[in-house]
Structures are given as structure tokens and as C-alpha cells.
Amino acid sequence: MTDLGTRPGRALRRAAPALLGYAAVRALGLLTLALWSAARDKSAYTLLTARWDALWYTRVAELGYGYEVRLPNGDVHSNLAFFPLLPWLERLLSALTPMSYADAGFVVSLLASLAAAWGVFAVTDHVYGGRAGVCAVLLWAVLPVGIVQSMAYSESLFTALAAWSLYAVLTGRWVTAGLLASLAGLTRPVGLAVVAAVWVTGAAAFVRERRDRRNRRDLRDRGETTTTGYGRDPGETTTTTSARDQGQTTTTTGDRNQGQTATTTGQPDRSKATAVTGEPDRSRAAGPPSGRNRSAADAGGARAVGHAPETGTASLTGRAPDTEGVRTPSHSPGIGMKAGTSVRRALGMALAPLGTAAYVLWVGHRTGKGPLGYLDVQAGWRNGFDGGYAFARFVGDKFTSFPSALAGAGLIVGVALIIWLYVICVRQGQPLPLLVYAGVVTALALCASSYFGSKPRLLMPAFPLLLPLALALSRARTRRSAAVVATVALVSALYGAFWLNGSGPP
Secondary structure, eight states: OOOTTTOHHHHHHHHHHHHHHHHHHHHHHHHHHHHHHHHTTOOHHHHHHSSTHHHHHHHHHHHOSOOEEEOTTSOEEEGGGSOSHHHHHHHHHHHHSSOOHHHHHHHHHHHHHHHHHHHHHHHHHHHHOHHHHHHHHHHHHTSTTGGGGGSSSSHHHHHHHHHHHHHHHHTTOHHHHHHHHHHHHTTOTTHHHHHHHHHHHHHHHHHHHHHHHHHHHHHHHTTEEEEEEEOSSTTEEEEEEEETTTTEEEEEEEETTTOOEEEEEEOSOTTOOEEEEEOOOTTSOOOOTTOOOBOOOOTTSOOOBOOOOOTTOOOSSOOOOOTTSOOOOOOOTTSSSSTTHHHHHHHHHHHTTHHHHHHHHHHHHHHTSGGGHHHHHHHHTTOOBOTTHHHHHHHHHGGGSHHHHHHHHHHHHHHHHHHHHHHHHHHTTOOHHHHHHHHHHHHHHHTBSSOGGGHHHHHTTOGGGGHHHHHHHHHSOHHHHHHHHHHHHHHHHHHHHHHHTTTOOO
């Protein structure tokens, strides 16, 4: 599993196959774009750095906020719609180097895309294992709109911050998660999805802590005591239950990595003790992904079970089935592990929304329209959130003639596929922060009231939707997986070159 906090060098070596594969896919896309653009007498570099939103970001970096374009129909396109972190980085890099703002934006996006790929690998490695992590990164690279990852756009930067914030939540690093979520909130409006993931997971952890305290209090009232601790290995749990009336003590230790259990039962005769250690039952094959790792019941009939959630149940931060078909025990990081965890969790939750809140409030102050001023800026672009009504009308209008009806049918199939993938994520028991994040990103993308052609690009940060496909791909033979990825990568490269030399990402 990726352990960036204590062994960054080892974590980078573990992610190296995924990063090399990602770089190869993106190099193929850029080479294809260069050849295609040259054949059409266009500059591939201009398409990547000085078109569409890239121009808006560089203008913010160069001139600051306040630039706007008034259209003949009365719409006002203000650069206040673009969040500031990418322009800030462009300005910083341009000040430190001879690069132009456009060059700086391109470099930031290239570096951010590698950081995003590493983040996607780290999250997937934590949940499903390294092989699935490599597949997830490659699938994210070969998305039809994957060429945007190499453009001077903010998608790569946002995905990097979001992925690493989610990884921090999964590993119990709450302050880091909050800081990264705050930076994600300075990058794109969809930073709200990262904030939601941090808040919902943190709130669920507090509820679980309160429930555990209540359960311990009830046990004390019944004359029993229960303690739960964690060994040096993060996967080890030790539970001790003492029944005062019977004079018995039962201790169960579960080792996530070895699958071992140790049970010690003390009888009322205090001069004697019986120790029973259960080694892994090597005569039994590893269970399927939906199975559990169970510890054996002791002689008195007590059973301790440590496992990740059942299929169809989201864990707070636990690991889902790995590629070998073994579901490993899990606990929520930061729950009952050490003093001060609740304080750090609360601090992380407090930090998470600061980026989004600060920029939205600043825009409201600048426009003189208060906290809702940013919504007015978006309205000038004819953009908003209407629950998907405008998008549904857009799809319905496609069926007014035969050629466009095919496009309408394709859109319906695409939306159905996205919803189906999310349902699979839920059924496979993905950790709660991933489900919240992917759900909010998907809802904001599909329910926006304008720029329908941008929806595939807006969905690109929702990488948890790819995890079911990555898991399936990781279970296939290596040759078959490589052939699938190579074929899709070539198609994606051709489509990206065609797309940028045509209408491009609006």
C-alpha cells in the first residue's frame, strides 16, 4: 500500500509503473496532436496553451481580475468566473523563470497531471491494491477527453489536489486533507465535492466515536469492560472483553496482513491460563471479493470479526476487496487511535471550505452583490444549476431529426453508463469519501444548465467512477489488459487530435 507519509521514496517506486504508463499514454496523445495539427497547418502548442479557457487563465495571471466581454445578446463573460489558483501558479512560475504565462500554464498542467496520476494510484492502491492502481491511472489517461490533462486548463491541478485530499482522508491525515481541500476550492467551483467528502466522512467518524463511547458505557453498566487498541501495524486490532461476573477474559488480536488471530481465555482459577493461537488456515483458499476475513470463535463461543463493509455498504475509510480476492479488515483512521485525533479531524473539517468560501465572498464583495455575487457572474455565462432540466431538454431536442437523434441516443447511453458505474461503486463498497466526492462531481457536471459539450471534461475529475473498470481490468491476463489499454489509448489520441483541431473543449 502507498505510504507517502513515512516512506515517500518507496511510495514513488511503487507508483513508478503507473506513472510511466501514464506518461507514455500522454506522450502518444501529444505526438498524435502534433502530427494532426501539422497536417492542418495549425500549431499544436497554441491549441494547448492559447485557446478557450487557457486564454482566460493567462489573462488573469497577466492582468488580474476585472476583464470582461459583453456579447451582443447582453451576456457578460467576466473572468471572475475562473478560480485563482492556476493563474497564481502561472504568475509565480513566470516570475521565477523566463517563461511566458502560457508556457507556465502548460508546465503547471503537465506537472499537475503527473501528481494527479500518482494521487489516483495512491487512492486505488489503498482500496484495491497496486495492480488495480496501475489500471486506474491508465484508464484515467485514456479517457476520450484525456488530452485536456495536457492543456493549460485547471482540470489536472484540481484532480491532483482532490485525489491527494481523498488519500489523506483515507489514511487519517485530517489536517492535510483539509488544506488540500481548501486549495482544491481555490481551483474550480467543483471543489465543493472535496469539501463534502471531508465533511461527510468526518461527521460520520464523530458519530461512530460517539456510538462507541455509548456502547462502552453500556458495557460498564452491565459489569463488563471492553477496550480496543491498535498494534504497531496499522492493520492490527486488539479487543479485550472482561466479564466480571464469570471471571473470564477474552482477548482477540487480528492481523490484517497475516490473517492471524490469537485468543486468550482466563478462567476463574487465576493460577492457570490457557493460550490458543490461531494461525491462518492454509487449507482454505482465499475468499471471493465479497467475502469476509473472520477470526475463529474461542472455546467459550465468543467471536471477533474484523472486515471491510459488506457488498453494497460504504466504509468510512476502509479498504475494499483487493485484486487477490481477499477483503482485509479495516478501521477508520483517527477513531480511538491516539489522543488529539478528534481535534485534528475538526481542524481539517474547518480548513476544507476556506478556499471556496474565501473566493466566493471576495467576488461578492468585488461585484457589490454580496455572497451571491458569484452566482450572478456564472449567470452572465448562462451557467447555473437547474437539476439537469436544461440538459434533459438539450437531449430531447436531438430527437427532432434523424441524424441528431443518434447523438441524442448516444448521450442517453453515456449518462446511463455513468449512473451504472456509480451504482457499481456503491455495491462494491467503496469508502465513503470516494462515494461522496464522485457523487457530487457527477451531479454538478450533469445538472449544470449550460455548456453541454463540456460535460465529459467536467466529469474527468470523477476518477472513482473508473475503479470498477480498473478492478475488472486488473483481474484479466496482463497481455489482454495491455492490448485493451493500447487500443483505447490510440483511439483516445486520435479523438483528442481531431477534437482540438475542430470545435475543441468549450
